[in-house]
Amino acid sequence: MDHAAIFQPLRLGPTLTVKNRILRSSTGGRWDNYDGSGTPTRISWDLKTARGGVGAIISSHAPVQARGRLLPGYATIDHDDRVPFWRELVRRVHEHDCKYVIQLAHAGRERIIGGFEFAKGLSSTDKPEPMNGFQCERMTGPQIREVIAAFAVGARREQEAGADGVELAGANGVLFTQFLSSAINDRKDEYGGSLENRARFSLDVVRAVRAEVGRDFFVGFKISLREHLREILPWLRDGNSLDESIQVCQWLEEAGVDAIHVSAGGEFPHPRNPAGEFPARDVVRTYDGLISNGLYTFRNFLIFRTWPLSALWKWHWEKPAHDGREGINLADARALKGAVSIPVLCTGGFQTASVIAGAIERGDLDAVTIARPLIANPDLVRWFERGHDQAPRPCTYCNKCLFAFVENPLGCYDERRYETREDMIREILSVYQSAA
Amino acid sequence: MSVFDPIRFRSLEVKNRVFRSSLAGRFNNYDGTGTQIHVNWDLKFARGGVGAIISSNAPVHPRGLIVPNYAHIDADETVPFWRELVRRVHEHDCRYIVQLAFSGRQRDLGGIQFEQGWSSTDKPEPIHGLRCERMSLTDIREVVNAFAQGARRAREAGADGIEIHGCNGYLITQFLSPAINDRKDDYGGSLENRARFALDIVDAIRAEVGRDYHLQFKITAIDYGRDLFPWLGKGTELDESTQVCKWLEQAGVDAIHVSLGNTFPHPRNPAGGFPVEDVVRGYDTMISSGTHTFRNYLIFRLWPLNRLFKRVWEKPARKAGIEGIGLGAARAVKEAVSVPVLVTGGFQTRSVVEAAIERGECDAVTIGRPLIANPNLVELWRQGHDAPPNPCTYSNKCLINQLENPLGCYEESRFDSHEEMVREILSVYDPPAYS
Numbered sequence: 001m002d003h004a005a006i007f008q009p010l011r012l013g014p015t016l017t018v019k020n021r022i023l024r025s026s027t028g029g030r031w032d033n034y035d036g037s038g039t040p041t042r043i044s045w046d047l048k049t050a051r052g053g054v055g056a057i058i059s060s061h062a063p064v065q066a067r068g069r070l071l072p073g074y075a076t077i078d079h080d081d082r083v084p085f086w087r088e089l090v091r092r093v094h095e096h097d098c099k100y101v102i103q104l105a106h107a108g109r110e111r112i113i114g115g116f117e118f119a120k121g122l123s124s125t126d127k128p129e130p131m132n133g134f135q136c137e138r139m140t141g142p143q144i145r146e147v148i149a150a151f152a153v154g155a156r157r158e159q160e161a162g163a164d165g166v167e168l169a170g171a172n173g174v175l176f177t178q179f180l181s182s183a184i185n186d187r188k189d190e191y192g193g194s195l196e197n198r199a200r201f202s203l204d205v206v207r208a209v210r211a212e213v214g215r216d217f218f219v220g221f222k223i224s225l226r227e228h229l230r231e232i233l234p235w236l237r238d239g240n241s242l243d244e245s246i247q248v249c250q251w252l253e254e255a256g257v258d259a260i261h262v263s264a265g266g267e268f269p270h271p272r273n274p275a276g277e278f279p280a281r282d283v284v285r286t287y288d289g290l291i292s293n294g295l296y297t298f299r300n301f302l303i304f305r306t307w308p309l310s311a312l313w314k315w316h317w318e319k320p321a322h323d324g325r326e327g328i329n330l331a332d333a334r335a336l337k338g339a340v341s342i343p344v345l346c347t348g349g350f351q352t353a354s355v356i357a358g359a360i361e362r363g364d365l366d367a368v369t370i371a372r373p374l375i376a377n378p379d380l381v382r383w384f385e386r387g388h389d390q391a392p393r394p395c396t397y398c399n400k401c402l403f404a405f406v407e408n409p410l411g412c413y414d415e416r417r418y419e420t421r422e423d424m425i426r427e428i429l430s431v432y433q434s435a436a
Numbered sequence: 437m438s439v440f441d442p443i444r445f446r447s448l449e450v451k452n453r454v455f456r457s458s459l460a461g462r463f464n465n466y467d468g469t470g471t472q473i474h475v476n477w478d479l480k481f482a483r484g485g486v487g488a489i490i491s492s493n494a495p496v497h498p499r500g501l502i503v504p505n506y507a508h509i510d511a512d513e514t515v516p517f518w519r520e521l522v523r524r525v526h527e528h529d530c531r532y533i534v535q536l537a538f539s540g541r542q543r544d545l546g547g548i549q550f551e552q553g554w555s556s557t558d559k560p561e562p563i564h565g566l567r568c569e570r571m572s573l574t575d576i577r578e579v580v581n582a583f584a585q586g587a588r589r590a591r592e593a594g595a596d597g598i599e600i601h602g603c604n605g606y607l608i609t610q611f612l613s614p615a616i617n618d619r620k621d622d623y624g625g626s627l628e629n630r631a632r633f634a635l636d637i638v639d640a641i642r643a644e645v646g647r648d649y650h651l652q653f654k655i656t657a658i659d660y661g662r663d664l665f666p667w668l669g670k671g672t673e674l675d676e677s678t679q680v681c682k683w684l685e686q687a688g689v690d691a692i693h694v695s696l697g698n699t700f701p702h703p704r705n706p707a708g709g710f711p712v713e714d715v716v717r718g719y720d721t722m723i724s725s726g727t728h729t730f731r732n733y734l735i736f737r738l739w740p741l742n743r744l745f746k747r748v749w750e751k752p753a754r755k756a757g758i759e760g761i762g763l764g765a766a767r768a769v770k771e772a773v774s775v776p777v778l779v780t781g782g783f784q785t786r787s788v789v790e791a792a793i794e795r796g797e798c799d800a801v802t803i804g805r806p807l808i809a810n811p812n813l814v815e816l817w818r819q820g821h822d823a824p825p826n827p828c829t830y831s832n833k834c835l836i837n838q839l840e841n842p843l844g845c846y847e848e849s850r851f852d853s854h855e856e857m858v859r860e861i862l863s864v865y866d867p868p869a870y871s
Contacts, residue, residue, distance in 0.1 A: 033473060034842045037868035041465060072841075085870035116841045117858045289721035289840065291733075301723075407721065408504075408548050409466045425549050432467040 002387050003357035010055070010367050012343055013218040013258030016164050018055035018099050018367070021360055022381050025347045025369035026103045026169070026222075028060025029410025030073025031431070034115070036066065038075035038085030043092050045410075045431050049374050050096035053381030057093055058261075058369060061105035061169050062086075064154035065147065067122060068106030068175065071113035071406065077104065077154040086161035099164040101218065104154045106147055108175030109136035110268060112406065114293055122147070124178045124185040124192060124201075130229075130236055131267055133295025144191060144201065147175070152208035155219070165218025168205060171263035172224055172273060176202050180248060181266050183229050183237035199248045206255040220259040220345070221252050224273075225332040227266030231320045239266040242332060246339045253340050261345040261369060262333045269402060274372055275321035275328045275349055276397030278314040280304060286407040325349045325397045327359065334364040345369050351377070351394050353384045375401050376412045393417045437794045439786055439817060443487070445776055446690045448597050448650035450487040450531050450800070453793060454814050457780045457802035458535045458601070458654075460492030460506065461843025463864070466547070468495065468508030470517030472869040475524055477843075480864070481807055482528035485814030489525055490599050490693075490802060493537035493606075496586035497579060499554060500538035500607065503545040503839065509534060509586045518593035526594075533650070534590040535599045536583055540607030541568030542700060544839065545725055554579070556610045556617040556624060556633075562668055563699055565727030576623065576633060579607070584640035587651070597650025599693060600637060604656060604700040608634050612680060613698050615661040615669030631680045638687040652691035652778070653684050657765035659698035663752045671698045674765060678772035685773045693778040693802060694766040701835060706805055707753035707761045707782060708830030710746040712736060714846065718836040758782040758830050760792060767797040778802050784810070784827055786817045808834050809845045826850055 010018045031041035046057055063069045063076045075089075076082060086102065093100045109123040111134050122143060123136035139147070155166045170176035178184045179201040185192045191200050202221070209219055225246070227239025240248075249260050264272040284305045291297045303309045321328060326349040333346040343366035350356050351373035359365050374380055376395035383391045400413035411428035418424040439453045463473040478489055494509040495501045501508070507521075508514055518534065525532045541555040543566055554575055555568040571579070583600065590598045602608035610616045611633040617624045623632050634653070641651060657678075659671025681692050696704040715736050723729045735741045753761060759782040766779035776799035783789050784806035792798050807813055809828035816824045833846035844861030851857040 033865050033868070035862045035865040037865050037870075039465075039471065039869055081868065081871065085868065088870055113840075116837070116846070116861075285724040288723035291720035291723070292717040404548075407545075413548075428548065429467045432465045432469050 003353040003384065005357040005360040006353060006384060010343065012220070013165065015216045016099065016218040019097060020053075020055040020381065021356065021367040022054045023345060023367055023369040024049045024054045024057045024374050025371040026058045026061055027371040027375065027410070028074065029405045030071065032073055032075040034072045036063065036069070036074065036076030036078060036082065038082070038089065041432055042075055043089050044433060046089060046093055047096070048378040048431070050093045050098040052374070052379035053385065054098060054374070055367075056099035056101055056164070058167055059100065059102045061103050062154070064104050064106055064150040067118045068108070068147070068150075069115065070105070070107040070111060070174070072115045077102070077157050078150070080157065083157050083161050086158060086163065090162045101165045101167050101220065102158040102163045103167045103169050103222070104151055104158070105169035106151070106175040108178045109134050110173050112290065112293070123175065124187055127186065128295055129173075129267075131232055132290065132293065132297050132300065134293060135295065138187075141189075148201070148204050148208050151205045152212040155209040155217070156212045159213050159217055165220065165258070166209070167220040167222055167261060168202070168209070169222055170202055171222040171261070172268040172270070173266050174268070176205075177224060177227070177266055181227055181239045182244070183227060183239035183266060195244050195247060199251055202248070203251055203255050206252060206257055210256045215256070218258050219256065220261055221257045222261035222263055223249065224263050224265050225329070225336060226264055228264065228270065228272060228320065229266045231271050232267055242335060246336055249336055249340050253342050257342065259343040259345055260336060260340060261347065262329050262336060262365070263347050264329050264332065271317050271320040272328055273348070274397070274399060274402055275325045276318075276372075276399045278317040279398055279400050279403060280310045280314050282400045282403045282413065286403050289407055326352060327355055330359055330364050337363060337365060343367065347371065349373065349395075349397060351380060351390060353389045372397065372401060375410065376414070376417060437790050439789050443776060443800050445650055447648050448531065448690070451529060452485075452487040452814065453789065453800040454486045455778060455800060455802040456481045456486045456489045456807055457804040458490045458493055458599070459804045459808070459843070461838045462503060462505030463842070464505050464507045466504045468498065468501065468506065468510060468514070470507040470514065470521065472867070473865055474507055475521050476864050476866065478521060478525055479528070480811040482525045482530040484807070484812040485818065486530060486807070488531035488533055488596070491532065491534045493535050493601055494586065496536050496538055496582040499550045500540070500579070500582070501547060502537070502539040502543060502606070504547045509536065509589050510582065512589065515589050515593050518590065518595065522594045531596040533597045533599050533652070534593075534595045535601050535654070536586045536590070537601035538579055538582070538607040540610045541566050542605050543725070544722055555607065556619055559618065560727060561605070561699070562665060564722065564725060564729045564732065566725060567727065570619075573621070580633070580636045580640045583637045584644040587641040587649070588644045591645050591649055597652065597690075598641070599652045599654055600634070600641075601654055602634055603654045603695040604702065604705060605698045606700070608637070609656055609698050612656070613659050613661070613671045615659055615671035615698060627676050627679060631683055634680065635683060635687050638684060638689055642688045647688060650690050651688065652693055653689045654693035654695055655681065656696060656698055657694045657762070657769055658696055660696060660702065660704055660752065661698050663697070663703045664699070664748065674768045678768055681769050681773050685775050689775065691776045691778060692769055692773060693780070694762050694769050694798070695780050696762055696765060701832075703749050703752040704756065704761055705781070706830070706832060706835060707756070707758045708750075708805075708832045710749040711831050711833045711836055712742045712746055714833045714836040718839050721839055759785060760788055763792055763797045770796060770798065776800065780804065782806065782828075782830060784813060785823045787822050805830065805832075805834060808843065809847070809850065
């Protein structure tokens, strides 16, 4: 088989072996109920990629607290009643010889749609999120301890559900980033200030999770090695440097993390994650639903809908990724790989077998995680198995999927990839065909 | 006369005079497949003692949705869901009537499948500027047939009857109303022509399900087309709508359900408050739906425009009274037909309902918002309350929240705390699909 490196099994932690080097990165639409109870639709969604041959699936972000939701419609793991859903999901994915790792998350202030239950999110700071103006409350000591405990209990629940491991969602501007980031964290206590202090929250969570699940259960950590916040708004502070993040990863390894998953950007979305186009027209159609969520969302909506501001914003957004969308984080992953001894996973537009195999062979990373190209081609690995370097209709990085999912079912909305618009609709709605 | 007296239709008997009117949140899948949550929702009312439940609007065609995430009845594959729902509701000695619907141009969130809705006209809906395509005769036949197939599916699912959603500005109103219908063919112009579409649907349904299946028709008795924008046409008035009801009766309709207003929402349906803050929070998601939505959003956001709008919106109901606002129209319909007449409009006081039935203004009432506030309203009446101790305030916050949030009572003053309100609203998700 060509590109044999892709099909070498990978050991992740003491007990988890993944059959190949392709993992589905955390992706999921608003398939579940508002309250966080799971539905057959999420099972159906995950089974698409399990059937397609990926070695493991990292679940959609699973909030460990209702207040830590990024937006409603995602299955949570915030109480014991949620376990039966995850157990069923894991069981169904396992039928396809695919591992299942559940991503434990807390949005902090990054609540794209906050919902009606809590007016504000929690964060390291009380300053609103800078792009949309999502408001938040600075966490007190007891609140920090409560969230740490919620992660630990969440991990234990997923262990009970039969998952093969958990990944802590530490990247892309959610709560972990809000503590780690020198640009966001403005605390004066032991959770802010020095890098050691900013990393304390993440390390506390890792240790609490380990205490709950033992040494044998896979625990990964996803991190934005560079935040690049100035690429969103030039007047912000840029955030953590690569050196700082690598130091954090070394501490995480010491604390018992089994793998690091590399991403970029101290916000989500970010010009580097998912790197690609800013589909202005699609954004106008779905961003409207966010207007009531933030202090700056109405301003943004006006920018997105008004020419030439929209064109200017599009140019600004797309600039950082112009030097390459596939493998945009490879250099950062390579730097990390030289500094830690645990496996390094890396995300960023991968969909070409030679690119992936080359990165593994060069030792830039141990495996790739894929989101958008698997939305476009859930059977991508099957194409690789048959010797194709790419799927015949690759992902175009148009990012329409990203902007559709707030209001519409997640799927590939790039009409150019289909024969007809009806084909596209059929493909998108196919997720509702029962998983039963 | 008691609200607990049974009511007999030609092919259906219901144990009391209280029907849950059509209402539901976005509890189902985007593609219209049903979920456990929808079952949970309807069971709240079945347990609470209503005699019958009229389902949420069930689109008979994918292009006929009003917003996504309502349960459709547009394919044979939908039948098992409805069958299970009906079976569960029947366990509570409660009848189940499926409301067959087609939005027409009034698609608040049109979804990804069809860029524009269908209508009698090609003029956009006037409040939000929701655009539409004028239906060809082929399109009309397709929709008429879709209603008939929907009726057949409801019967196959074991439902006790069907209701044609002919009111509140949706497709059938778009044909009936002289303020909307501007066609020059057999389906526009004279009252007879404007009523042709509704009567075609009734005929097609009867041909499909037979004469012995309960079929009721919900109609806007008075359009009140100028309540909101005085420059619009007045629309249908009582003399015309009662004539249509007579034709419907002749065509084999077993009951008429009276409502008001040729848009939805409308100042008279659901009559009550215009909760500005909730509107600003909930309306944003509609901005991309229409050509006037951005203008409206600015009005709702900006003082004093929003106060002015609120006054205009709330005025008709303030003058007419909220509870029983449809009774005058219902009386006129009742005089015109001999089949039973149901009426909706804020009912939550037992003595008001009983007096209306005794005076012969209606035979039963259908209830929306007050049952959201008190799903056990009938039980409370049975216990001796004339009005519920913690009544619906008609704030309409439920209505505005349902686009983005789970349907429920969002009137915080009715709860001891915000947390209690949240708990009550989210109780619809219990039990979950996996347990």
